[in-house]
Amino acid sequence: MKNFDINNIRADFPLLKREVNGKPLVYLDNGATTQKPQVVIDALVNYYTDMNANVHRGVHYLSQISTDAFEVTRQKVQSFINAEHDYEIIITKGTTDSINLVAQCFGQAFIDKDDEIIISAMEHHSNIVPWQMLCDAKGAVLKVIPMNDHGDLDMEAYKALLSAKTKIVSVTYVSNSLGTINPIEEIIALAHSNNTPVLVDAAQAVQHIALDVQKLDADFLVFSGHKMYAPTGVGVLYGKEKWLNAMPPYQGGGDMIKDVTFEKTTYNELPFKFEAGTPNIEAGICLAHAIDYINEIGLDAIQKYEDDLLAYATAEILKIEGVRIIGTANKKSSVLSFIVDGIHPYDIGVILDKLGIAVRTGHHCAQPVMAQFEIPGTVRASLAMYNTKEDIDTFIKGLQRAVTMLK
Ligand code: PMP
Numbered sequence: 001m002k003n004f005d006i007n008n009i010r011a012d013f014p015l016l017k018r019e020v021n022g023k024p025l026v027y028l029d030n031g032a033t034t035q036k037p038q039v040v041i042d043a044l045v046n047y048y049t050d051m052n053a054n055v056h057r058g059v060h061y062l063s064q065i066s067t068d069a070f071e072v073t074r075q076k077v078q079s080f081i082n083a084e085h086d087y088e089i090i091i092t093k094g095t096t097d098s099i100n101l102v103a104q105c106f107g108q109a110f111i112d113k114d115d116e117i118i119i120s121a122m123e124h125h126s127n128i129v130p131w132q133m134l135c136d137a138k139g140a141v142l143k144v145i146p147m148n149d150h151g152d153l154d155m156e157a158y159k160a161l162l163s164a165k166t167k168i169v170s171v172t173y174v175s176n177s178l179g180t181i182n183p184i185e186e187i188i189a190l191a192h193s194n195n196t197p198v199l200v201d202a203a204q205a206v207q208h209i210a211l212d213v214q215k216l217d218a219d220f221l222v223f224s225g226h227k228m229y230a231p232t233g234v235g236v237l238y239g240k241e242k243w244l245n246a247m248p249p250y251q252g253g254g255d256m257i258k259d260v261t262f263e264k265t266t267y268n269e270l271p272f273k274f275e276a277g278t279p280n281i282e283a284g285i286c287l288a289h290a291i292d293y294i295n296e297i298g299l300d301a302i303q304k305y306e307d308d309l310l311a312y313a314t315a316e317i318l319k320i321e322g323v324r325i326i327g328t329a330n331k332k333s334s335v336l337s338f339i340v341d342g343i344h345p346y347d348i349g350v351i352l353d354k355l356g357i358a359v360r361t362g363h364h365c366a367q368p369v370m371a372q373f374e375i376p377g378t379v380r381a382s383l384a385m386y387n388t389k390e391d392i393d394t395f396i397k398g399l400q401r402a403v404t405m406l407k
Pocket of ligand 1: 032097124172176
């Protein structure tokens with residue numbers, strides 16, 4: 001492994017040292033958001049201490065250095081996901097913002113009445129609702145790739161859904177509620193053989209699996225900074241140049257224009273056409289530092305470490321009577337969702353919290369998934385590179401205690 005030293009990694013994350021409810025924190029809610037390494041926190045403080053100024057506007061020194069630092073992020077993201085051009089990287093507020101951008105702008109240009117949009121049964125609400133809103137506005141139809149009870153997509157059903165009416169496919173790479181890693185290359189290849197572009201929701205993939213948008217041949221790929229060790233309020237939309245150029249702008253305002261008169265406005269070129277208004281500059285700058293941090297350790301090493309940890313956690317949790325894992329797909333990443341017979345997930349979450357163990361309980365913004373499994377929600381432990389076997393042991397012990405108390 002490149003630089004994978006778990007003790008060094010943990011030491012880089014100051015928040016992991018704190019106690020919660022008088023116990024050492026065990027943070028297993030990384031699918032919701034990750035903690036930040038000191039280099040990212042330092043970059044945030046440094047921005048306001050040393051360079052705060054608006055970007056893309058001033059000739060003055062501070063504006064230039066903050067613009068340069070912000071634009072470094074675009075280049076770092078470009079090489080991180082291997083995009084062909086830096087102007088194919090649009091800096092957004094996050095995954096939700098990126099998907100809404102595509103739904104609105106692609107939708108405006110390419111979706112008409114009775115056209116079809118394909119998503120999957122395991123999408124996060126943010127990859128469902130923007131498409132429903134588009135369908136409502138345009139009279140288009142939303143189609144859903146079904147999944148089986150392991151949480152694997154039914155690829156035959158997907159093939160049958162693709163038709164001349166299909167205008168876009170929008171699917172998650174990794175499910176936040178089940179952990180399934182979808183066969184995204186095959187999903188894209190099948191769509192392309194139908195001349196249909198594909199949006200990949202990489203919100204739960206980008207921090208665990210090395211991405212190459214050219215190899216995947218993704219038309220759009222989106223993710224959030226805060227789930228990959230960067231601050232909240234920044235995210236990415238990658239789009240192939242040909243699509244981004246063919247789409248109208250998202251929001252109107254400063255930065256996205258070339259010329260404005262009261263009679264007519266002309267729009268800026270990529271990427272600025274899609275970046276109206278002052279961005280979250282400090283978070284944008286920090287995203288570059290988070291990418292450097294991940295690169296230094298290496299995503300291959302991170303993935304291997306997290307896969308081993310997930311396998312360990314899965315084996316351990318199955319020793320507890322009454323546990324049912326929700327999401328048992330062949331290929332999984334970093335998510336252990338489960339229920340315990342006769343116990344509400346919320347009650348488990350409350351007891352674990354008292355023990356300093358942070359897990360997520362509820363529907364995980366994937367209510368249709370919960371409906372398919374006929375459950376109100378799950379308890380979800382989601383892993384990051386800084387979690388350890390000791391974290392898992394503490395969690396399993398806490399869970400055993402919760403189950404004994406609540407039965
Ligand atoms: N898609 C997936 C798969 C997610 O896990 C999440 C966050 N839980 C989102 C989209 C939305 O991300 P954000 O809230 O950062 O916009």
